[in-house]
Amino acid sequence: MATVTSRTSALGSVRLTHLAALDVKGADAEKFLQGQTSAQVNLADGHFAPLTCFCTPKGRMLANAQLLRMGENHFRLLLSSTLLESLANHLKKFAAFYKAELTALPNLTFIGTGDNAQSPADQLGLHFPEQNFPEQVGTHSNNDQLCALRYPGRTPRWLLCFDHDINGDKISIQDDDEGRNAWQLEDIRSGLAWLTDAQQDHFLPQMLNWEALGGISFKKGCYTGQEVVARAHFRGQVKKRLMHISVGAQALPEVGANLTNSDDKAVGEVVVSAFNEQGDVELLAVMSTKVMEETVPVFLAGAPATLLPLPYTIERVDPEQLAVGLNN
Template sequence: MTDWIARLGGRREHDDRVAFDTPEPARRAMDATVMTPLIHLGVLDVEGEDAKRFLQGQTSAQVSLADGDFAPLTCFCTPKGRVLANAQLWRVAEGRYRLLMHRSLVTRLHDHLKKFAAFYKAELTPRPDLALLGLIGREAPAVAEVRLDAMPPAVWHQAEGDDLQLLAHPGPRSRLLACLPVERVAAVWEALAAQAEPVGNAVWCLHDIQAGLAWLTADQADAYLPQMLNWEALGGISFKKGCYTGQEVVARAHFRGQVKKRLVRGQLDGALLPEPGSAIEDADDRRLGEVLSAELDAYDQAEVLAVIGTREPVEPLRVAGQKLKRLQLPYPLERVDPETLAAKA
């Protein structure tokens, strides 16, 4: 992976972060079309005669909705309803499904699911041979149509291009994610460069924060109910499907209103990025929750996603010595059925 990043002119700052020399990358994403390698994300394939049935018993998604058009959010839980991994699911071909998640969870989820896959005709395969590229900007759909030979899909849907899949994600600007073989990256990158500027993947992560979309890492697994990540408000839980691991707890929390923590979006009054897990504290020094992710915005202020208690806190809130201002989420905290989203394309 390091080799193909270097061939694109990027430099790896650590395992999950790549940077380029483009100045003010977050601002460029507001004004122009930008592209970035999404090295913080990874892919796990599930394939076989029983792949659909196997996934149906493990994931919060209604797997039949992943039909080659709709590509729903989903999550995998423990029997206690805690999220082991949250992901996006799409169908590559009949009996072949693909899961997108944080790269640190690919092996962990593979090892967890392998214990159950032994009872099905289904194989699990991590895909380090696939690359993920992000395209951001008002003109991103037009650029993708011309340069990737793919008709841009609606948000949480998929389209096929020339030996790649194209997914649309929400955000303050249009966002498209291309999944393609590593050996094709250089040629695709060169084609996109005619209309897009390279930026580091911190820009994509910032837009995830602004979209209210949290991707758990391995360090954050087995800690939250899906609703604590606002997953039902993003259409990531089907309450109309049958049983899956953790379903009883997840459903009870929803129907009895027992979710005591929620994902919130905020902005700090400084440029110091808090580490994931940093405490959110109120004016009485009580810990309310913790940071999941943080990135600098176009104005060099830190924006964060955090999980905190739903009780009204004693203001002001702070994290890492900086004041935290709550920002509005781009969606209401209401249940959105994936069945409804699938029908909106």
């Protein structure tokens, strides 16, 4: 385990350093992405920002992301900064056959902001009309200052993306591990895990509950890895699932750390973790489904772990239906 001394704080406004963006532009941008990503790309309409993922031909995830349409023939993928370069290099091999240009944007400024006494615009000192902030999870709004994306969470929160560095602006934000821990904890409690380079090419999308979050379209045509992903879904072959767990610990576990049963046999592995308000650790781990089905005792580094509920059921959610619901 990695020793970490920070604890969670109330979610305010914090600079997020774990995210980056990849822009895809050009006359063939939509056609190109349609053949590579699990999303139905035309659902990204400048309002709805579907979750998506990119896979190997064997259906293993190279990256998961959120897909935004920023303008005509202009899409933006938000993903882990650790996967930005590798995904860009992977996609460039296919983009060469299309009128599509990929631009990695490692230096965009991302701020996570929660709902408090002030509006998100006021607390950041921005001239972004409150009525333009997206109210529904998975939707976004843009203007010439920023892009605001509504995130899931127990209380309203937004991811703000700036095309310029805001260090010189009069904006009061946290820039510390404690603030980022609070944001990460909300992701964990939302059952939302962003893949990093430590576990790239390791999981089927369903192992991160991606179809339960609307991140896989089973109605679109072919994309890289689609056959394997579809077969796993329709034949019920997914025997590992993302689960929410708490454990009493003084340090955060490493990504990939094993969770074990009473016989010290590995039954899962950590994907992401954060401290909670009590100083314990909450995490998302890809676990054998037997843990839930057979109520198997689970341990992390010898400490007993507790299985917590997720805020959604493990069943397929079609992004096409999500998009319809947002427009009604």
